Amino acid sequence: MSENAKVNTISRRQFLQWTGMAAGAVALAACAPAAPAGQTAAGDAGGAAAAEGQVTISWWNQYSTPTVQEIAPKIIADFEALHPNIKVDYEITGGPPGGGNLNEVMLSRIAAGNPPDTITLFDSPAQFGALGALTAIDDLMGGAALAKPDAFYEGVLNTCKWQGSTYGLPASAAASAMFYNTDKFAEMGITMSRDTFPASWDDLRTLSDQFTVLENGELKAAGYMPQWGAAWLYPVWSKLNGSQIFDAANSLYTVNSTENVAWIDYWARWLDESYGGDFEQINIAGGWVDAYPPSSAFTNGISSMLVDGGWIMTDVDMPFQWEIAKLPVGPSGTNTATGFWPNWFAMPKGGVAPAESFLFVEYFCTQGWETWYRSIPDTPAWKGASRDVVTQGLIDKFGEERALDLHRFFLDYLADAAPMWDSPINNFASDTLQAAITEVMGKVKGAQQAMDEAQALIQAKLDETLQAA
Secondary structure, eight states: OOGGGOOOOOOHHHHHHHHHHHHHHHHHHHHSOOOOTTSOSSSSSSOEEEETTEEEEEEEOOOOSHHHHHHHHHHHHHHHHHOTTEEEEEOOSSSSTTOSOHHHHHHHHHHHTOOOSEEEESSOHHHHHHTTOBOOOHHHHHTOSSOOGGGBOHHHHGGGEETTEEOOEEOBOEEEEEEEEHHHHHHTTOOOOTTTSOOBHHHHHHHHHTTOEEETTEEEEEEEOOOTTOGGGHHHHHHHTTOOSEEGGGTEEOTTOHHHHHHHHHHHHHHHHHHTTOHHHHHHHOBOSOSOTTTBTTTTTSEEEEEEETTHHHHSOOSSOEEEEOOOBOTTOOSOOBOEEOOEEEOBTTOSOHHHHHHHHHHHTTHHHHHHHTTSOOOBSBTTSOTTOOOHHHHHHHOHHHHHHHHHHHHHHGGGBOOOSOSTTHHHHHHHHHHHHHHHHTTSSOHHHHHHHHHHHHHHHHHHHHHHO
């Protein structure tokens, strides 16, 4: 997910509001009379016959940047040229028509009986599918030309599934990696490559300590700082240490597994032993979440290593030479892992032109995303995408050879993706877990207590949500 589409995760209060809204939306939608074919339930929602033999469908999104305003109309024009019987009604203003929170307005429109036909989500379809807010597309995928069930990276497509049904398609799957400042490494006389980068947490910490500078308790420089604030990466760190956050097959959270508690304890000891353990001073020294200025410790040259998504290669002008590597494995892990942050396309429940809407979703998430990727480095989730299609911004910055190398690294790394984004309460769980981990880093609670408490809260919310749905 690039900065072109980057948004904050929802708060717990918002999630509770959405849960209630979704329950009401589904109930009302079930009672609402169906609109006649070729006619919207209420005016402008989509599916209306724009002209004889032509169907108009609506597309809602949260995009607003100049790049997207240039690229999206081209993708839609290409789609309409392939399907002259379909007209796509859309705007690119950063939210739904008329403004407001996209997800909240979507749920309200479902309840009113006039939802958009298609929508781009920055929260996983699994969340809304579990609440009954999206249309299952399995039958449509079965007869699709491009978007068949095996056409997408399995772990990425799983983010659209709940209890055996598929509620959307992933367009992108921008993977994460370890970025490291090769200028800093050269200053230290350290030669490093992807193949020789530390393969274990212990070796990473040993390397990291060579860069750390503490002066009178004040942190001046760091190697790698555990990223307790990057909540989207928690499933990755869990897998790296041999566990998982959520067991989708059994609808069970495993936050307080032995391996997860050990992971958080490992981070806490790292902060204590390598960085002095003063949580306030660590936070004053810089921002440790991502590469985005102005606060990023990595971009500002304070830290020498950072885990982030591949989108930062063009989103962020890093004022130094850098390289990437796969993530090292924890004491209880066996293999490397990566995370990803998709853009998802879905069809809200109650749309009146499902066949035409699916064709649009299918195109945008396959051939259309190749057009997108030429301008924005959001790695395609579609396995049919060409390995030779590279973001022009990468070529402009690094030359064609290096750009192709970076592109293929992230594309191939998706085979090691951790299970993530597949829970119906993903954002609630992420917020709760982040609060617990922060308490451990700040020495408010021990790892076992914090993870036990988080497990109880999250599993209770999952059970409540599933019962309501």
